[in-house]
Amino acid sequence: MEIYFIKKVEIRTTLYAFWLSSCSWRVRAGLHFKKIPFEEKPVDILREKRHLTEEFRTINPAQKVPALVIDGTTITESMAILQYLEETRPEPTLMPNTPLLRTRMREICEIIVSGIQPLQNVGLQSHFETKEKFHTFTKYWTERGLQTLEKQLKNTSGLYCVGDQISMADLCLVPQLYNAVTRFQMDLKQHPTVSKLYESLLQQEVFKETHPKNINKKIQE
Numbered sequence: 001m002e003i004y005f006i007k008k009v010e011i012r013t014t015l016y017a018f019w020l021s022s023c024s025w026r027v028r029a030g031l032h033f034k035k036i037p038f039e040e041k042p043v044d045i046l047r048e049k050r051h052l053t054e055e056f057r058t059i060n061p062a063q064k065v066p067a068l069v070i071d072g073t074t075i076t077e078s079m080a081i082l083q084y085l086e087e088t089r090p091e092p093t094l095m096p097n098t099p100l101l102r103t104r105m106r107e108i109c110e111i112i113v114s115g116i117q118p119l120q121n122v123g124l125q126s127h128f129e130t131k132e133k134f135h136t137f138t139k140y141w142t143e144r145g146l147q148t149l150e151k152q153l154k155n156t157s158g159l160y161c162v163g164d165q166i167s168m169a170d171l172c173l174v175p176q177l178y179n180a181v182t183r184f185q186m187d188l189k190q191h192p193t194v195s196k197l198y199e200s201l202l203q204q205e206v207f208k209e210t211h212p213k214n215i216n217k218k219i220q221e
């Protein structure tokens with residue numbers, strides 16, 4: 001009798017990310033929430049500008065972070081990555097359980113992902129005469145986004161952005177607010193719902209474990 005041994009090949013999951021990048025934090029939190037083991041490969045988008053190398057262009061043609069190598073393929077765009085994780089690993093879910101609530105979640109994601117993050121992106125800065133001019137521009141659009149979020153979240157939030165269940169909206173909200181508060185010294189107090197939610201979400205294990213400060217410490221170790 002012939003006996004065949006099938007060699008188990010371990011397919012690694014690798015997140016190309018930058019510790020301070022909000023889009024990277026979205027995906028890092030998604031992987032953590034879904035308990036998917038992964039390693040993080042740092043791509044310095046600030047000083048060394050590793051994302052602009054030819055080597056990184058082969059990983060992400062847009063030359064931005066994040067990119068995720070998973071299941072033997074590479075996926076870019078944080079929201080596409082989160083959607084893939086949700087479809088391939090549905091439990092625990094990052095989606096509310098009715099079409100309307102999922103739509104509410106997507107509205108919040110869009111306000112952040114299309115309406116705030118691209119206007120905060122560090123890649124824009126060199127297109128402004130001074131850092132101050134860039135900050136004034138960014139803060140204006142972030143403030144507009146915060147006003148929209150305040151109205152929206154007043155209607156949708158419970159313990160989380162949509163009701164009492166964590167969703168992709170929370171994964172988008174926390175990193176963007178962290179950016180607003182730390183990079184642009186913005187005050188969230190005029191937006192009580194946003195501010196309260198931000199403070200309570202920061203206490204959640206998923207955000208503590210994936211917080212940029214923790215990631216930076218791990219990178220330095």
Ligand SMILES: N[C@@H](CCC(=O)N[C@@H](CS)C(=O)NCC(=O)O)C(=O)O
Pocket residue numbers: 021022023024045051063064065066076077078079118121122123124
């Ligand atoms: N839509 C993309 C945006 C990616 C993005 O803008 N990443 C930023 C960091 S949060 C980046 O790599 N910026 C560097 C640059 O644009 O030069 C996504 O959601 O993944």
